[in-house]
Amino acid sequence: MKKIDKLVIKSFVGPFFLTFVVVVFILLTQYMLKYFDDFVGKGLGAEVFAELLFYFSINMTPVALPLAVLLSSLMTFGNLGEHFELTAIKGAGISLTRALRPLFVLVSLISVVAFLSNNFVVPKANLKAYSLLYDIKQKKPALDIREGVFYGGIPNFKIKINQKFADGETIKDVIIYDHSEGLGNRNVILADSGKMYTIQNDRYLMLELFKGNRYSETTKMLATASRGGGNSQFVRNNFDTTKMIFDLASFDLQRTKEEYFASHRRMQTMEQLSTSIDSMQYEKVAIKYDAFAGSTNFYNYHLRYDSLMPEGLEEQIVVADMAIDSVDSVENIRQSGLLSMESSAIKAGNLKRQRQEIQESLEEVGTNKTKHEVTEVDTALLAQVESEITESERASIISKALNQSRTIKNTLQINAQKLRRLESEIRKNTYESYKKITQALSCLIMFLIGAPLGSIIKRGGLGVPVLISVCFFIAFYVVTEMSRKWAEDLVMSAELAVWLPNIVLLPFGIVFLIQARLDARLLESDFYRVLIDRLVMRWKNIRQKPAV
Template sequence: MKKLDKLILGSFIGPFLLTFIVVDFILLTVNMLKYFDEIFGKGLSFWIYAELIGYFVISISPMALPLAVLLSSLMTFGNLGEHFELTAIKSSGISLLRALRPIGVFVIILSFAAYLSNNYLVPKVNLKTFSLLYDIRMKSPALEIKAGVFYAGIPGYSIKVNEKIGEHGLKDIIIYSHAGGSSGNLNMTLADSGRMEPFFNENYMKLSLFHGTNYSEERQTRGIKEKPVEFNRTSFDTNEIVFDLNNTFKLNRTAEEAWSTNRSIKNISEIKLGLDSINTLLNDKIYQNYQSTESIYPFFTRDRKLSPPVDIKERKALDDSIRRVKLERKQTSTDSLENIRSQAKKDTSVVLADHPESRLLINAAKDSAISSLSSSQKSSKSTGRDSLIATSAGKKQIDNKSKKEDDQDTVKNAKLKTVLKQPRTTPLTDKERKQIDSLVENRGYTRQSVTIALSNSRSLKNNFSIRKTEIDNYKRDYRRFQIAWYQKYTQAFACFAMFLIGAPLGAIIKKGGLGMPVLVSIIFFIIYYMLTITGEKWAKEGIADPLFGTWFSILCLLPFGLFFVKQARKDARLFEPDFYLSLWKSVQDRFKVLRSKAN
């Protein structure tokens, strides 16, 4: 590495680390403010909050890297231009692109590292972040009773203290007990003073009450006419109540498998599997819609078939074949297990048969089975003879009746066939038409047909709308998985795009420090952030392709970067008023020439 590369790279790494820490801290503060009321004030240890903040820092780093690269590259080349070091580099015959090469190589390596982090590290950190954040949000607030305010943090109790004395002393205590699921203020305790102290590693809380009264009343169940309910009043000098704080005020960690379906905790291979499964569900739903729609319209589809498209059929056949293979594998596995069990049973039976005591048991079982079979056969023979003799006469009578009924049916069928073979050729008479019209009008067939048609159309409309929403939901999930897949690449490539904007822009501005570079970098980062949100929204709603939506911000900013590189190579003064004055004068001169030619 040459001295020039060391100089430029050394002047870049320091501002990069500083700006990355600052930007990460700012983004961390913005994200933590969303959950500030839900995670703080719950009496958790410092290490729980440190763990959560560490997870947030890692998960926010993909967003902080592009802004850090933009700001640090702009500051680096701004400082070089301000101190005329960049001018000396150019005067020695070194081009601007050669001066950009060491930082460009570093940014390319950084982009590759950002891709690896987005694909492997950030999904695991997001899983732990979601799990810990959910557990903290579900935890009850810390036990902190304030004077003059009812405290309902302990399940089943509502406590009010008029005055707190020291760390554990209480005065003028009112307690309403709702233990056992009872509603209403039927159990109340009043005490002059008391003490509340934790014990057993703060898993339990003991409330000692002094000089008080306990009031309890039964609930009235029927009405006014029933007898008055029982009312008890008990006075005490000392009363102790123990509260179990283990399940209420301790942090219970949720299993991480509960978040396994979230796309933000998956890497690229897992996202591809999710896309394939969603595509299978979507294809099955569309195929079922085609199959069911053909049976819905029997009038229009009786002469033709409503077949799904070819790609839907091919995907359905592929999915069915995969399911078939999986079922065959399961069956073979179950058959192998059954064979192993049957072989084990055979082996145990052989071993038992060799034992002399087992041989006696087997012979005894055989003798008992033979005796039971012989007795059953004898009884069946004796009962069979009697039943045959008794039912023979009844069978003859039943056969005679069935023959007569068959003869009558054949005669009727022959008459019907003769009538049907001679169709009517004469038209309907006026009397017959009036009878048919009266049947239609009097019995309300027209009205019934209209109501049935309306109900059928409404049910069909509801069914189609439900199916349409299901298909739209599947498509939206598919697009979101695609966006999560492409974001792994765009967030990494954004570092290089911001370098193309920041480095030549710093060479043009020629001002370092935290003044103009910070302002310009914030403006471009806001533009990048707005374009990213807009493109992702278009992709989620299906307005644009997910690939185009995720790359939309970079495609919009790359021309700016290339334009700034071109202007920096020409030493353009884009941020000086003389440049625009000279540009305006050239435009005016051009118009004068055109007018003179026209005249």
């Protein structure tokens, strides 16, 4: 038994690593092509590209592992079936499920490693990859001064060279506009020829100009109050040789602090995502509470002193306030991740103070007048005023009522949009959290599809297994993207959406496993030909059977 286990594992390990590397390379190439325009002409070194590719390779592993397991298991059992090794194993009295056991244990270990990688390694790699990609996008293109075109890549200067010679240094007909004083085109340099090259490891650009003129227009201020302004002076200086040095520090790759990107859900672990979800849940409760607590301020008579607070909402906000108060300081709140970037502790404190002020004002009104007394006074006053009101005053009152109604409607719409946005963010974070688990378990499901299917088709190599793997992977990808979109659009719960691809593919694995144990020939034409002949014969027998 141990020799058979070693044979099966040895047949699987080689194709697995090969297909994993190939899949990562294909996915990485496809992903990098989207940002190809951001890399061209930036003068990035090989070490920057190597760092970027390394981090994005780690980013591709959650998608590459299930596909690699599917393809390698198909190839492994396809090769065993093609060379009749699987037949010999069954002939020795070993069932298919027993032959699958060592690979099932190995793939289970791969799933555990995949989960740990998705939860701890991939978020850190995403943080470094996307921060570096952002810095690359912000980087200026490399120094490229072309003939006959004004170049403005160097800060405060515009340079035009009409002719560049083949040696790469000699230039002719040079025009330079100096904008360092911020006064427009008042300083101009014209030169007949010169040389252009970089010094100190491309840190500075040196321009040696020959036979030229420097033109400058300055403004001399006059102290006389009668003039109150200034007059311009035009200065021209001739030179045979002059040198200009330009700092090229602005062309370097400026690295942004990674902390600025750490709040994104792709850069967080499951624990951090859970904390972010809790903070957004608190913000939802706070928005609802403030909307209902302050709703009475929009009414003058109707619902002025009626409580519109839904049952249980006050208890929720009390629990949320206790959670906020348990944190010592704003800095601790931010470091612990209790509040997201959009809901800081300062904002929570402001909301809490507003709720206290509203509650105090309502209590003060309650002490001065009871609800019954207020209603009787307002009703009597309204009846008296209505009998004496004119048409113009009535129109004015209606106009004010309409404006107040529009204000209430706009306020409700704003709060509804905030709640919808928060709910969408909560579902995105929930989806991202559960995805770390489902992507790891998808390795097991792909194994349950690939291994039995390989034993059924009995074809090895990269032909039929690749075709079948691509079909299942496309189906898996389509269902994943559809469910993710449904979750973000609030059509489906995030929990169901993230588990839906595995739920859809798991029956295929169970069916293939059952058919493989029965030695079914699902992919052979004779199997379907015999099945169709049996159905036709049964249909003929039913039609020819005499009626009773």
